Amino acid sequence: CGSKIEGSLATAKLTAELLRSVISQQRIPYTNQAAALIDAVKAVGEQLIAANPVELAVGNIVRRVLHIIREEDLSLTTAAIAGLSLSAVSDDEDDIEKDDCPALSAAAVAAAARSALRPPSLQTLLEDVPNQTSIHQTSSSGGDSEGKSKSADKSSRSRKLKHDVIEAVNELIQDIATCHEQIAEQAVEHIHQNEVILTLGSSRTVLEFLCAAKEKKRSFRVFVAEGAPRYQGHLLAKELVTRGLQTTLITDSAVFAMISRVNMVIIGAHAVMANGGVTAPVGLNMVALAAKRHAVPFVVLAGSHKLCPLYPHNPEVLLNELRSPSELLDFGEFSDCMDFGTNTGSPLLHVVNPTFDYVPPSLVSLFITDTGGHNSSYMYRLIADYYSADDLVIKRRPSTGS
Numbered sequence: 511c512g513s514k515i516e517g518s519l520a521t522a523k524l525t526a527e528l529l530r531s532v533i534s535q536q537r538i539p540y541t542n543q544a545a546a547l548i549d550a551v552k553a554v555g556e557q558l559i560a561a562n563p564v565e566l567a568v569g570n571i572v573r574r575v576l577h578i579i580r581e582e583d584l585s586l587t588t589a590a591i592a593g594l595s596l597s598a599v600s601d602d603e604d605d606i607e608k609d610d611c612p613a614l615s616a617a618a619v620a621a622a623a624r625s626a627l628r629p630p631s632l633q634t635l636l637e638d639v640p641n642q643t644s645i646h647q648t649s650s651s652g653g654d655s656e657g658k659s660k661s662a663d664k665s666s667r668s669r670k671l672k673h674d675v676i677e678a679v680n681e682l683i684q685d686i687a688t689c690h691e692q693i694a695e696q697a698v699e700h701i702h703q704n705e706v707i708l709t710l711g712s713s714r715t716v717l718e719f720l721c722a723a724k725e726k727k728r729s730f731r732v733f734v735a736e737g738a739p740r741y742q743g744h745l746l747a748k749e750l751v752t753r754g755l756q757t758t759l760i761t762d763s764a765v766f767a768m769i770s771r772v773n774m775v776i777i778g779a780h781a782v783m784a785n786g787g788v789t790a791p792v793g794l795n796m797v798a799l800a801a802k803r804h805a806v807p808f809v810v811l812a813g814s815h816k817l818c819p820l821y822p823h824n825p826e827v828l829l830n831e832l833r834s835p836s837e838l839l840d841f842g843e844f845s846d847c848m849d850f851g852t853n854t855g856s857p858l859l860h861v862v863n864p865t866f867d868y869v870p871p872s873l874v875s876l877f878i879t880d881t882g883g884h885n886s887s888y889m890y891r892l893i894a895d896y897y898s899a900d901d902l903v904i905k906r907r908p909s910t911g912s
Contacts, residue, residue, distance in 0.1 A: 517714075517860070518565065518566075518567040518780065518781070518813075518815065518816055519567075519689070519714070519813065519815065521565050521568055521687060521689075522567040522568075522570065522571050522633060522686050522813075522815035522816075523683060523686045523687060524779045525558060525567070525568050525571040525572065526571050526574075526575065526679060526682055526683045526686060527574065527683060527904070528554070528912055529551055529554065529555070529571070529575045529679065530676060530679045530680070532550055532551060532554050533547060533550070533551065533575075533579075533672065533675055533676060533679065534672070534676055536550045536604060536672075538672065543583070543671050543672075544579055544580065544582075544583035544671065545575075547579045547671075547672075547675065548576055548579055548580070551572065551575055551576055551579065551732075552572075552576065552904060554572075555568075555569070555572030555575075555628065555904055556904060558572065559572065559904060561835075564831045564865075566780070566781040566789070566818045566820075566827070567781070567815050567816060569818070569820075569904060570781075570815055570816070570817065570818055570819075571682075571815060572897075572901075572904060573819060573897050573898075573901045573902070573904070574682060574815075574896055575679060575682070576896065576898060576900075576901040577896060577897050577898040577901060578675055578679060578682065579675050580637055580900070580901075581678075581797070581898075582671060582674040582675050582678060585674070586671055586674070588672060589906060590654030595773075601639070603678050624739075642911050645765070647805055651891060654847070662706070685814065685815075685880065686813065686815050687878075689715075689813030689814065689815065689880045690714060690715055690718045690813070690877075691718070692813075692880035692881075693715055693719060693811050693813065693878055693879065693880055694715075694717070694718040694719050694722035695722065696719075696878055696882070696883065697719045697720070697722040697723040697726070697728075698722070698723055698726040698728065699883075700723075700772075700809065700876075700878070700883075701720070701723040701728050701730055701773070701774070701890065702728065702730075703728060703730070704729060704733075705731075705773040706728045706730065706731050706733060706771055706772050706773050706774075707720065707730060707731070707732050707733070707772070707773065707774050707775075707776055708732075708733040708734075708735070708768070708769070708772040708774070708775045708797070708801075708806075709732065709734055709735070709743075709746070709760070709775065709776050709777055710734070710735040710737050710744050710765075710777060710791065710793055710797050711735070711736075711737030711740075711742040711746070711778075711791045711792055711793070711794075712737065712742035712743060712745045712746035712749075713746070713777065713778025713811070713910070714778075714815065715778045715811045716746070716777065716778050716811060717746060717749055717750070717753075717777055717811070719776065719811055719878075720732060720750065720755060720776070721750075721753050721755070724753065724754065724755055727806065729756075730755075730756070731749055731755075731756040731757070731758065732755055732757050732758070733758045733760055733768055733771075733772060734746055734747045734750070734757060734759050734760070735760055735761070735762045735764070735765055735793065735797065736759060736760070736761060736762060737762065737793060738761075738762050739837040739838050739863065740837060742791075743759065744759070747759045751908075762793050762796070765796060765797050765800050766796075766800045766803075769800040769801060769804045769806060770802075770804055772804075772806050773806065773807075774806065774807045774809060775797060775798075775801045775806055775807065775808045775809065776809045776811065777790060777794055777808075777809070777810055777811070778790070778791075778810075778811050778812070779810050779811070779812040779816055780816070780866055781812075781816050781818045781820050782810070782812050782816050782817050782818060782822060782877065782889060783818055783820060783827075784818065784819050784821050784889070784890050784893050785821055785822065785871055785873050785886075785889070785890065786874060786877075786885075786886030786887060786889040786890070787822050787868060787869060787870050787874075787886075788810055788812075788868070788869040788871075788874060789822075789866050789867075790805070790810075790866065790867055790868075790869055791865070791866065791867065791868045792864050792865060792866055793867060794867045794869055795867040795868065795869050795873075796867075796875035798869045798874070799873065801873070801875075802873050807875040808869075808873055808874055808875045808876075809874075809875060809876045809877075809878060810869075810876070810877050810878070811877075811878050811879075812877060812878075812879055813879065813880055814879050814880050814881060814896065817879070817889070817892065817893050817896060818893075819893050819894075819896075819897040819902050820902070822868060830864045830865060830866050831864070831865040831866065832862065832863060832864055832865070833863045833864075833865055834863065835861030835863055837843060838861055838863055838864055839861065841853055843873075871886035871887070872886075873891075874886045877889060879892070
């Protein structure tokens, strides 16, 4: 049923919610808890990716959750080692006092990169400190029941791992749900008075971004290329007018003719690849070339769930989806062309209707994500903060290949 879900955001959110459910229901063993969770998530992830290989956000979220499990496990392991080394050289009182520090630094080691980009991670980190210290206190107290306290410590650690992972996945789901608002907040920094903005097709992120600038009393005009053959631009133009923005609808073929009047191109993305390239609705490579030719900034809006750790040349990346020819022509009108004119059984007329374009990083001026603005050369570094190298290759069934 993955193909029935429209849009990367809805797909990403549902994927994260499903994986959260898998983790919460998973019975983890006495040892290797993280490995058990990783195996469970990978097993479900493989099925999800195989069900809809075109929607790269599914694989992105599976890899993000795997990274979360590794990160939280590292945090707890580091904290436990720090606690043991302290208890070996200090008495109980000093242990309780000093333990605050290692618990904080352990989590900070695991989340150093993320906390710099996403402040809420630091808040979660600080809130977790008392729980860490209480675990160490129980494990270091009572010399008589040392064996019991060790087993209690291990079981509490396994419960804590699961709890921490679910909390982090909840934070991920919240980030996905609010990415439009986070991106839209930056609109006023990029859109200025009396500018002309060009976009193509329809993107909810672009809509919210433009409307946020309008709410800040910016006065500007929007050119909308219609985005044939689905004509999603018609829907966007109607919505912009409803929200009170000055809007001009143009054909896709008029982009080069109109680009000299444009101050900035703002588009949404289907996926952002590890090299800073963009998989976007068909027609946008043409717009990017026109923008480059006329030195017009080409700005891509993308929530962090669209940041893909793969490269365009990776065989598991299916860059395109061929849609029905009925979007291009009426079969009744062209039925004679579609007749089998030869005995070989192949029609005379072929209709190719690709969904996506690939825009190389050299044509992108700026990426605006929920973590701020970044140039294309920085995207690989940003992506590295969200994924683990061990999880980049998730097995795919041969039948899903292009």
